Amino acid sequence: MPARWSPAGPGAAETDEGGRIVTDVTLREVARASGCSVATVSRVLAGTRPVGAETARRVREAAEELGYRPNQVARALRSRSTGTIGLVLPQITNPFFPSLVREVEHALHAEGRAVLLADCDDDPEVEAARIADLLDRQVDALLVIAADGKRSRDAVERAAAHVPLVLLDRVCGPGVADSVATDNATGMALVLDHLVTTGRRRICFAGAAGTGSAAVERLAAYEAEAGALLPHGSGRVELGDFSLEWGRTAVDRILPSRPDAIVCANDLLAIGVLQRLRQLGVDVPGDVAVTGFDDIPMMDLADPALTTVRQPVRALAAEAVHLLGHRLAGRNDGPRRSVRLAPELVVRASSAPSALRAPRGASSAPRAPRVPSVSSAEDTGSTRTPEVEQ
Amino acid sequence: MPARWSPAGPGAAETDEGGRIVTDVTLREVARASGCSVATVSRVLAGTRPVGAETARRVREAAEELGYRPNQVARALRSRSTGTIGLVLPQITNPFFPSLVREVEHALHAEGRAVLLADCDDDPEVEAARIADLLDRQVDALLVIAADGKRSRDAVERAAAHVPLVLLDRVCGPGVADSVATDNATGMALVLDHLVTTGRRRICFAGAAGTGSAAVERLAAYEAEAGALLPHGSGRVELGDFSLEWGRTAVDRILPSRPDAIVCANDLLAIGVLQRLRQLGVDVPGDVAVTGFDDIPMMDLADPALTTVRQPVRALAAEAVHLLGHRLAGRNDGPRRSVRLAPELVVRASSAPSALRAPRGASSAPRAPRVPSVSSAEDTGSTRTPEVEQ
DNA sequence: ATAGTGTGGGAAAACGTTCTCCAAAAATCT
DNA sequence: AGATTTTTGGAGAACGTTTTCCCACACTAT
Numbered sequence: 001m002p003a004r005w006s007p008a009g010p011g012a013a014e015t016d017e018g019g020r021i022v023t024d025v026t027l028r029e030v031a032r033a034s035g036c037s038v039a040t041v042s043r044v045l046a047g048t049r050p051v052g053a054e055t056a057r058r059v060r061e062a063a064e065e066l067g068y069r070p071n072q073v074a075r076a077l078r079s080r081s082t083g084t085i086g087l088v089l090p091q092i093t094n095p096f097f098p099s100l101v102r103e104v105e106h107a108l109h110a111e112g113r114a115v116l117l118a119d120c121d122d123d124p125e126v127e128a129a130r131i132a133d134l135l136d137r138q139v140d141a142l143l144v145i146a147a148d149g150k151r152s153r154d155a156v157e158r159a160a161a162h163v164p165l166v167l168l169d170r171v172c173g174p175g176v177a178d179s180v181a182t183d184n185a186t187g188m189a190l191v192l193d194h195l196v197t198t199g200r201r202r203i204c205f206a207g208a209a210g211t212g213s214a215a216v217e218r219l220a221a222y223e224a225e226a227g228a229l230l231p232h233g234s235g236r237v238e239l240g241d242f243s244l245e246w247g248r249t250a251v252d253r254i255l256p257s258r259p260d261a262i263v264c265a266n267d268l269l270a271i272g273v274l275q276r277l278r279q280l281g282v283d284v285p286g287d288v289a290v291t292g293f294d295d296i297p298m299m300d301l302a303d304p305a306l307t308t309v310r311q312p313v314r315a316l317a318a319e320a321v322h323l324l325g326h327r328l329a330g331r332n333d334g335p336r337r338s339v340r341l342a343p344e345l346v347v348r349a350s351s352a353p354s355a356l357r358a359p360r361g362a363s364s365a366p367r368a369p370r371v372p373s374v375s376s377a378e379d380t381g382s383t384r385t386p387e388v389e390q
Numbered sequence: 391m392p393a394r395w396s397p398a399g400p401g402a403a404e405t406d407e408g409g410r411i412v413t414d415v416t417l418r419e420v421a422r423a424s425g426c427s428v429a430t431v432s433r434v435l436a437g438t439r440p441v442g443a444e445t446a447r448r449v450r451e452a453a454e455e456l457g458y459r460p461n462q463v464a465r466a467l468r469s470r471s472t473g474t475i476g477l478v479l480p481q482i483t484n485p486f487f488p489s490l491v492r493e494v495e496h497a498l499h500a501e502g503r504a505v506l507l508a509d510c511d512d513d514p515e516v517e518a519a520r521i522a523d524l525l526d527r528q529v530d531a532l533l534v535i536a537a538d539g540k541r542s543r544d545a546v547e548r549a550a551a552h553v554p555l556v557l558l559d560r561v562c563g564p565g566v567a568d569s570v571a572t573d574n575a576t577g578m579a580l581v582l583d584h585l586v587t588t589g590r591r592r593i594c595f596a597g598a599a600g601t602g603s604a605a606v607e608r609l610a611a612y613e614a615e616a617g618a619l620l621p622h623g624s625g626r627v628e629l630g631d632f633s634l635e636w637g638r639t640a641v642d643r644i645l646p647s648r649p650d651a652i653v654c655a656n657d658l659l660a661i662g663v664l665q666r667l668r669q670l671g672v673d674v675p676g677d678v679a680v681t682g683f684d685d686i687p688m689m690d691l692a693d694p695a696l697t698t699v700r701q702p703v704r705a706l707a708a709e710a711v712h713l714l715g716h717r718l719a720g721r722n723d724g725p726r727r728s729v730r731l732a733p734e735l736v737v738r739a740s741s742a743p744s745a746l747r748a749p750r751g752a753s754s755a756p757r758a759p760r761v762p763s764v765s766s767a768e769d770t771g772s773t774r775t776p777e778v779e780q
Numbered sequence: 781a782t783a784g785t786g787t788g789g790g791a792a793a794a795c796g797t798t799c800t801c802c803a804a805a806a807a808t809c810t
Numbered sequence: 811a812g813a814t815t816t817t818t819g820g821a822g823a824a825c826g827t828t829t830t831c832c833c834a835c836a837c838t839a840t
């Protein structure tokens with residue numbers, strides 16, 4: 001080891017014969033190289049206190065020369081802040097989440113924070129364990145997409161006692177923590193409004209039976225809206241889970257009641273419905289309109305393209321991060337905030353009025369024009385442009 | 391602050407009136423409560439050295455009582471290991487990645503490690519910055535899905551000098567770092583073999599022009615295989631990018647040469663191809679067969695369902711983590727390993743032989759039976775070929 | 781002159797672990 | 811019995827920062 005005491009020569013980082021960096025440069029070494037104390041170097045580099053111009057220059061020079069990079073772990077230990085946020089989610093493979101993760105990651109990175117990712121496999125037990133692990137790792141805060149409305153609650157509540165915590169996309173119980181989610185009621189209202197406006201009257205619902213907030217709220221909203229809008233009240237309701245398979249079976253149960261529209265609580269479910277309907281020779285949207293919820297990627301290329309409710313993903317992420325920032329800045333107290341963001345209706349072929357429907361065949365599939373969002377709270381809205389193909 | 395010096399009463403964690411935990415329990419407090427030294431407590435809890443039975447019991451009891459949780463940051467500082475792995479990827483919204491991320495995350499968590507996620511927006515500059523940030527955060531190792539075969543290289547190489555680094559799914563240059571990827575050549579061979587076997591002869595290729603390893607290797611494999619298998623050598627080749635849009639345009643360029651099959655370098659691209667073909671009234675698979683690559687989610691519900699090459703996602707993740715473990719355990723040297731895992735052909739409707747094709751209409755969409763993978767070398771799925779790119 | 785008032789800089793104490801020494805006690809060997 | 815080795819436990823030094831003191835010096839205002 002010859003390079004150990006090299007006096008700040010222009011060799012920068014010290015390497016062994018294999019090219020691996022052997023010694024990480026520390027504050028001490030920068031101090032020695034620039035002829036001043038560790039404290040001074042820290043002050044110059046962190047800018048926490050003014051320091052003489054000449055000294056500052058020497059320090060910066062030495063740091064540059066040696067290729068100094070502050071050790072974030074040491075910094076974290078001393079300053080009690082890791083600059084790290086835990087992101088807990090049920091299943092990254094759920095096609096709705098990647099875009100949300102992306103937006104969250106970018107928003108946090110823009111603030112100089114990093115994201116510790118924890119995938120829970122849709123299991124609240126695992127979720128609790130992962131949360132505990134993240135806390136041990138001293139995350140500054142947690143962003144949680146709860147796996148289950150009921151069974152996630154305990155763990156979330158306990159965690160919220162330690163660090164700022166924001167529930168994202170799915171809430172669990174009132175007052176457990178800050179929360180940011182899509183306004184499911186508004187979304188469902190948009191759908192039903194659209195269907196009724198385009199002449200549908202026998203509107204059924206395929207949903208999920210779980211205790212997740214999406215399942216519960218969307219069902220409730222359907223029942224409320226349908227009860228108000230439709231002559232015979234709400235139509236047949238079938239509850240299973242959020243899967244494609246369930247979408248298929250739901251069709252068999254719903255079809256006997258001769259619906260002219262099937263509202264699905266979720267895009268995946270809607271795809272299953274679409275598949276089964278085609279299999280049975282039911283014409284969509286001629287005989288039955290189908291709608292989804294979420295606008296997961298590729299829904300514009302289902303056959304027919306799926307009318308659905310687009311969640312304001314970027315705005316959700318931004319708002320969640322904003323809330324976290326608020327808690328992190330001030331004292332972590334004050335009342336819980338619960339933010340709901342209005343989604344946007346995306347009308348595609350699967351709900352086109354029968355009159356406008358083109359004959360099935362070789363020619364281009366008909367696409368209804370996109371209607372503008374009825375209530376899109378902010379213009380920061382969505383980047384995704386399913387720029388309708390025609 | 392009354393609760394400060396409470397003598398290990400059964401109140402466990404100390405809370406203020408708001409329910410927030412004020413004081414995190416440290417080793418010192420456990421030591422005091424159990425009447426022994428910090429060192430001893432550490433030894434008991436970490437199990438680094440045998441300790442008297444009675445003392446151990448007292449310590450464990452006190453720790454339990456106080457709800458002690460080791461501070462991973464302090465531990466990391468001292469032991470120079472954070473138990474954290476950086477996962478760098480081009481775009482989490484690329485539908486191929488979520489499942490890979492999931493498998494990686496699970497595999498790492500099973501080893502008690504956590505994942506720091508960095509999404510680069512497909513930008514090598516951003517990628518370099520994110521890698522640097524992760525290194526500052528003292529990750530134990532890096533798992534990198536390179537954004538670009540060429541322009542990612544520098545940053546990757548520099549990073550590999552600091553920590554163990556495994557390139558995942560996309561390689562960049564030989565000998566830069568360990569790498570684990572799908573054997574694109576085998577995959578392409580499976581496709582062409584299948585097409586030729588089912589009677590296709592005028593097989594064209596829609597690919598990407600980039601320098602990413604997937605783009606390059608799949609093209610090369612197509613040309614090699616087609617040159618060998620087909621009477622007139624390989625067919626028309628069109629290169630753009632990996633997008634759906636390019637798939638659509640590629641069709642317009644390829645169609646004049648009257649192909650009976652279009653091999654796509656990627657599922658997204660294949661979907662675009664499918665869309666445009668349908669728009670133009672070309673029958674798939676009657677007139678033209680279409681194949682993809684990757685088997686991203688939902689490709690079974692495209693219309694027609696897409697024949698494609700399924701990457702061995704779980705095995706890729708497992709192997710990558712295994713390689714990391716190897717580097718982390720031993721000294722971080724020895725020759726670079728390059729592992730290629732054989733993919734699996736998934737035959738669906740889009741490449742059904744014309745004869746077997748069911749009439750378009752109401753009945754169930756035809757599904758060809760899945761053929762078994764032609765070459766899955768070992769049951770771990772691993773074709774361990776150090777250094778080889780055939 | 782003396783007392784105030786900044787200002788630039790260093791020494792050293794944290795932060796919560798792990799780990800290296802040492803010392804005492806206990807067990808084993810001559 | 812003494813001479814070893816083996817256990818068991820404590821004191822305290824790391825790890826690389828940030829931050830709190832405190833001192834020395836140069837001014838300015840009495």
